[in-house]
Amino acid sequence: MEMEEVIAEVLQKIVPTEEERAFVKELIGELEGIAREKAQELGLEVKPYFVGSLAKDTYLAGDHDVDLFLAFPLDTPLEEVRERGLELGKEIGKTLGEYEIAYAEHPYVRAKYRDVKVDLVPCYDVRDWKDVRTAVDRSILHTKWVNENLNGKNNEVRLLKRFLKGIKAYGSEIYVRGFSGYLSEILVIKYGSFVEVLEKADFILRQKVVDPAGWLKREPEIAMKTVRREVEEDKPLVVIDPVDPRRNVAANLSWEKYGRFYFKADEFLQRPSLEFFFPTGKTGGDYLAELRRKGTHLITLLFDVPEMVDDLLFPQLERSARGFEKALSREGFEVLGWNTGRYGAEKAFVMLELDRVERPRVKIHPGPEFFTERGRDFYRKNERVWLVGKRLYAEKRVKENIIDVVRELLEKNQVALGKNLRETVKGAEILVDYVPRPLENEAYLFLSREKEGLKH
Amino acid sequence: MEMEEVIAEVLQKIVPTEEERAFVKELIGELEGIAREKAQELGLEVKPYFVGSLAKDTYLAGDHDVDLFLAFPLDTPLEEVRERGLELGKEIGKTLGEYEIAYAEHPYVRAKYRDVKVDLVPCYDVRDWKDVRTAVDRSILHTKWVNENLNGKNNEVRLLKRFLKGIKAYGSEIYVRGFSGYLSEILVIKYGSFVEVLEKADFILRQKVVDPAGWLKREPEIAMKTVRREVEEDKPLVVIDPVDPRRNVAANLSWEKYGRFYFKADEFLQRPSLEFFFPTGKTGGDYLAELRRKGTHLITLLFDVPEMVDDLLFPQLERSARGFEKALSREGFEVLGWNTGRYGAEKAFVMLELDRVERPRVKIHPGPEFFTERGRDFYRKNERVWLVGKRLYAEKRVKENIIDVVRELLEKNQVALGKNLRETVKGAEILVDYVPRPLENEAYLFLSREKEGLKH
Incomplete structure (x- = not known):
């Protein structure tokens, strides 16, 4: 086409x-x-x-x-x-x-x-x-600026927005961190058209700074401060807000979302297709087959959630998933990926893809240096104890099954959780290599990486 | 008693x-x-x-x-x-x-x-x-100095040497790194008797520097240089050689061996027993039962060794074991411990205790940053690819079985091996959770930590 x-x-x-x-x-x-x-x-x-x-x-x-x-x-x-x-x-x-x-x-x-x-x-x-x-307060100014500068290119903006939605890079919500509508408008105004914005995906990233209203000349000190601050925070782009030199319009844009745009823009220009704008829904697949193919395991925590808007809940779910990732990796389980979301009206889930669900019954427990009070204590208290350099080590019995490990971590408050989820996650149902039917497709999309994958 | x-x-x-x-x-x-x-x-x-x-x-x-x-x-x-x-x-x-x-x-x-x-x-x-x-050349001087200073305490030295042998802390060979005979003699001369040396196990470590011939006064510059050098290398003790201020008699003494002495000296003084001097040989045990108890696995490599003295072979075996430890941990296998030694006249073994012998069939492979030439390449070449921050990741198929993993690591020269063992280890026989009968006791002593354990 x-x-x-x-x-x-x-x-x-x-x-x-x-x-x-x-x-x-x-x-x-x-x-x-x-x-x-x-x-x-x-x-x-x-x-x-x-x-x-x-x-x-x-x-x-x-x-x-x-x-x-x-x-x-x-x-x-x-x-x-x-x-x-x-x-x-x-x-x-x-x-x-x-x-x-x-x-x-x-x-x-x-x-x-x-x-x-x-x-x-x-x-x-x-x-x-x-x-x-x-x-x-800035919204009124944004609307005014866009209306004064868009020059009839409204449909170019519509194309860009639809494209970004199609490739899953649209939305400035904190749990999306994609392109906002205002950012799309600015890019069209600055680069002329939908296609021109796409053609400049690499150029824009290399330029790093976009300054459509010329703030760097009009208010160099303030604008440079903005640029320095945002560059220091390693933002992919610094788009100085045409109505406010103190603000980066792309402050919430993540590298991941810019990356999607980067590759998809190129692919679209090479082989244009409707698919980019309106991706045909995945038919889905068998998550159990996916687990067998990869030789990995899926554990899913299901728990009640307090009444919260997505803006609040989703970051807390992500924080909790990261908490599990960190805690489990300390325990010797590798977390290959995680996925979170709502489950029905009152529940949420955290899925974790793991390299295994059983570990050895013993763990090597590093102790203190031997010639200290704590060292002598450690020596007395442990049966199997040895030295590596000046440090004492001992064998420690640990839970071997993932469910027991997760329960113990939660009981001992050793998982960093979203602050409104601390209590409810402790009562989570923990499922191993199984999800209820309504989550089957979600599990498949997650395990197959179709969810975050760039090529789907 | x-x-x-x-x-x-x-x-x-x-x-x-x-x-x-x-x-x-x-x-x-x-x-x-x-x-x-x-x-x-x-x-x-x-x-x-x-x-x-x-x-x-x-x-x-x-x-x-x-x-x-x-x-x-x-x-x-x-x-x-x-x-x-x-x-x-x-x-x-x-x-x-x-x-x-x-x-x-x-x-x-x-x-x-x-x-x-x-x-x-x-x-x-x-x-x-x-x-x-x-x-x-110094040996003649050592003999002379000891004979001039021992003052009839020859049997005190014998007691200390036998004690150190009994607790497996004797011998200055590079693969032992324990107390040498000369060091034992110096300690008796300096502290008066076998029991007094034991009583000062903590004191000596805290003093750090032992200078029986008063070099720090006689040749302060040279002696201080020795002290500084050895302290910098974090040696447990600096015993300035009575016949040469440039040398630390305890240069080859390891923290592990001093640690054994440290705890055993205390235990002996608390509860004297012949056992310290003449440990009754372990009756041994069932290495397979030990594996079941711990929930771990044992892989053993058996290979021919060129004709070499222990002084040369043992460090190379240890280096090879460490090489496997590092390479396997990069591959997601945790090495809980290793053990090496000769097997008959012409072979040697490397034993590795592992947390598992199977891993997932896929591995997450970190790639380059997406906006580079290599990034675009990586994107093209990989099917399942996604972003974390600005870095691309892909799924990579890997060998899942430990034997295949070890063979592949060896083929690709990804294990650091002792230099005279490089070829022969490649042809090693690899045994999983099984050792030939003559190694059964060795395997038991290793897995049960009785070999290096402080409490056995």
């Missing part, structure tokens, strides 16, 4: 129809009206701003969640923005129908209206970066 | 009888006569010296090998000492009966006379340390 054909076909699927556009326009009109009305009723001098991909007209067809920011004058005390902003959000939410409170740096209202998710976020009405006081 | 009783009983066994003394005296007389005669015949101005425990009267009953040194005048060229010394040795050897050439720093003759081993070693007739030119 030719590049043009592929792109044309993708565009057909991702550019919103006139019908959808009309719906969105109407929606925005209604929401703005309601917001103004409610602000007035509460006697608040608040301006409603639409931000995000909807406001920038870079949303993908069918994906039109609304971000409505409620901007307070700069001289409003922060406490008032928090409280009265939430109050206003609730009032609007009530009018729209169902709503709930969500928590980020500050609480905000998440409502649903005409089947569309509407976030109502209090913020300051900032004019430039010097006014920024809360994390969300 | 009281200390006095034990000591009395030991002395009875280790002090030579009048009969033995008479035999030794006669032997020495004869040997001296023959040596003088042969030197004269060859027109050599050589003085015969008896050195070692026989000459110092510190030999253990029944253990009366002769060290006869053939001392050349200091103005003899080294080459002449080597050649004519060997010639003289051969002449004496012929007169005595059978003999062979042995190799140390210089070749010497090892003869047998009246069922006693007689070493005939060419050296210089040195007056003090400034004259020392070859490693053996």
